[in-house]
Structures are given as structure tokens and as C-alpha cells.
Amino acid sequence: MKNWLRYDEMVDEALRGVVKQALKEAATKGLHGDHHFYISFQTHKPGVVIPKYLYSKYPEEMTIVLQHQFWDLKIGDIEFSVTLSFNGKPEQLIIPWQALTNFADPSVKFALQFEAVEEDLPAAVPELLLEQPAVAQSDPDADDQKPTGAEIVALDQFRKK
Amino acid sequence: MKNWLRYDEMVDEALRGVVKQALKEAATKGLHGDHHFYISFQTHKPGVVIPKYLYSKYPEEMTIVLQHQFWDLKIGDIEFSVTLSFNGKPEQLIIPWQALTNFADPSVKFALQFEAVEEDLPAAVPELLLEQPAVAQSDPDADDQKPTGAEIVALDQFRKK
Numbered sequence: 001m002k003n004w005l006r007y008d009e010m011v012d013e014a015l016r017g018v019v020k021q022a023l024k025e026a027a028t029k030g031l032h033g034d035h036h037f038y039i040s041f042q043t044h045k046p047g048v049v050i051p052k053y054l055y056s057k058y059p060e061e062m063t064i065v066l067q068h069q070f071w072d073l074k075i076g077d078i079e080f081s082v083t084l085s086f087n088g089k090p091e092q093l094i095i096p097w098q099a100l101t102n103f104a105d106p107s108v109k110f111a112l113q114f115e116a117v118e119e120d121l122p123a124a125v126p127e128l129l130l131e132q133p134a135v136a137q138s139d140p141d142a143d144d145q146k147p148t149g150a151e152i153v154a155l156d157q158f159r160k161k
Numbered sequence: 162m163k164n165w166l167r168y169d170e171m172v173d174e175a176l177r178g179v180v181k182q183a184l185k186e187a188a189t190k191g192l193h194g195d196h197h198f199y200i201s202f203q204t205h206k207p208g209v210v211i212p213k214y215l216y217s218k219y220p221e222e223m224t225i226v227l228q229h230q231f232w233d234l235k236i237g238d239i240e241f242s243v244t245l246s247f248n249g250k251p252e253q254l255i256i257p258w259q260a261l262t263n264f265a266d267p268s269v270k271f272a273l274q275f276e277a278v279e280e281d282l283p284a285a286v287p288e289l290l291l292e293q294p295a296v297a298q299s300d301p302d303a304d305d306q307k308p309t310g311a312e313i314v315a316l317d318q319f320r321k322k
Contacts, residue, residue, distance in 0.1 A: 004193045007271040010182055014175035021171055032165045110168040 015112050019103045023080055026066065027073040034107035036067035045099035047079060051091050061101060064093065176273050180264045184241055187227065188234040195268035197228035206260035208240060212252050222262060225254065 019039075026037070040063040041048065043055050054062065064084060066073070071083040071090070079096040104111040183198070192198075201224040202209065204216050215223065225245060227234070232244040232251070240257040265272040 005183055005186060005196055005266065005269070007179065007183070007266065007269065010179045011176070014179050015172070018168065018171045018175050022166055022168070025166060035166055105166065105168065108166070108168065 012114065016097045016100060019100060019112065020075060020097060023073065024075045027075050031067065035105055036065060036107060038102065038104040038106065039064050039066065039100065040102035041095050041099040042101055045096060047096035048099050049094035173275065177258045177261060180261060180273065181236060181258060184234065185236045188236050192228065196266055197226060197268060199263065199265040199267065200225050200227065200261065201263035202256050202260040203262055206257060208257035209260050210255035
């Protein structure tokens, strides 16, 4: 019973809830000011729906940006969906919250990192990047999780100025 | 509108929710295994109810331990209450979630730290202590917030062994 209380799962769930809350705000009110979202997710996670050519290009992880050009952002309990333009062609993506690996809003230097894990392992331990000159943490156990096409965002802190 | 999305408040709220969830588990199922909670809170926050002699002794911050000897742990939306024994005398404490400054479960090396702020300032920015040889962060702006009677718990990480 030593690990009866699974804090890692509780914190993971709580922080994925923060992403959900931010996206819900964006879905209902649009993105105001300089706010924009970088969202990375594991493309091979169950429940992810993306066009085949995107999956071929990003078989592990993919990063999308929500800023000016996004449509039909819908927030569900286990996933969200959004339509983005790829080479001028609109494509709908469906992304379960559990597939998220990173969320960042560079306008206020805020980022959350969720550790990528295999489906049969316990839930990820999220990493909260606060007031760190931080950045893309590398996980020595995840050599096969190289980001593909993800833009690296320099994050230091997100306290209000 | 730059700070339209208040991530600090959202994360703070989410992580106080984790404490609430842990206490709710303890309230309904008891504390199993080696789990025990160190809970620090600001004694002068609105809504805090403690005996006068404890407030005199700890006018700023106080740390309680929930392990073997606690009774009537009740979890509410804005506060929790618990009865503890002080020098053999049972006393009921009422502690709003917003008054929390630290939560730790040393059995699994888990800790959350919530920055102590004055009532008229924006919500605290919580600090998540993960995999850090960490401990008691000091806030140079909070010289008057010296912990009084709080035991210092060495925390390094809380991943499952």
C-alpha cells in the first residue's frame, strides 16, 4: 500500500486539466492579445486522429500551433478537436488529453511538460516549468521520442510582469 | 489582455485540488501504509479557525501532521477541518484551501509548495517539487513569513521506486 496515493497521476491529471481549461477559454472566447499555444502530442497514442501523411511525417510526436489560423476548436472530456491548415488544406485533428506531451504559451512564458510514456506504463509524471531558464528537457530513456518538427521555445518564467 | 489567461491561478487551483483529493482519500479510507501528511498553512488567512493559544504561538504559519492521531477529517469546497491533539487536548482546526503554503507526504517524497501571498495580491504561484534535492525554498520578499515550528522535510523526488 506504500503507493496507494498516486500523486504522479493526480498531478498529471490536474495539469492536463489546466491545458483543457486554457483551450476551453480559447474555444469560447478566441485567443486574445499575444496568447498562442504550442501543443505537442504523441501521434501514435490511441484515440489520435490525424491525416495519414501527417502521421507518416510525424510517427512519434507532432507540434501544432494555435494562433491565428485555427477553426472548430472543440473541447471534450477525453479529447479536443481542431481544424488547422496544412499547405493550404484544412484538416481536422482529434487529440486526446492523454496524448499531450507539451503545452506552451510563449506570450507569457508558460509551459507544461508531460512525460511521454508507453500505453502500458503508469501515467506520466508532468513537469512544471516555472522560473527556470529552462527548455526542452531530454529524457535519456526516451531516445525514440525525438521531437519531429517541433519548434523549440525558450521558456524562462511565466510570472506576470 | 496580455495576461488574459492566468496560468498561475489555474495551476495554483489545480494543485490545491491535488491536496484536496489526497485529503479526501484519507478522510474516506484512512491513511494507509507509510503515508502521512505535513500541511503548512497561514494562520492569519481569512477563514482559518484555530485555538487562540496556537495563533499566539504561530501568528504567521503553522505545520500540522496527519498520521496516526487525527479525527473528524472533513473535506469541504473551500476548507477542510480536522481534530488534532495538542498536549493531550483535542482541538478542531478549520483550514481553507487558500491558506495552504505547503503539503508534503514524505513517505513517497512528494511535496507541493504554494507561495504565501497577502490577501490583496493575485493568487499564489505554486511550486512543484519534483526530482529536486530540494527543500524549503526561501522567498526574499517574505521575510516576515518565517516558518514557526514547521519541521523541515527533506524531499528529493516522488517517483515510484
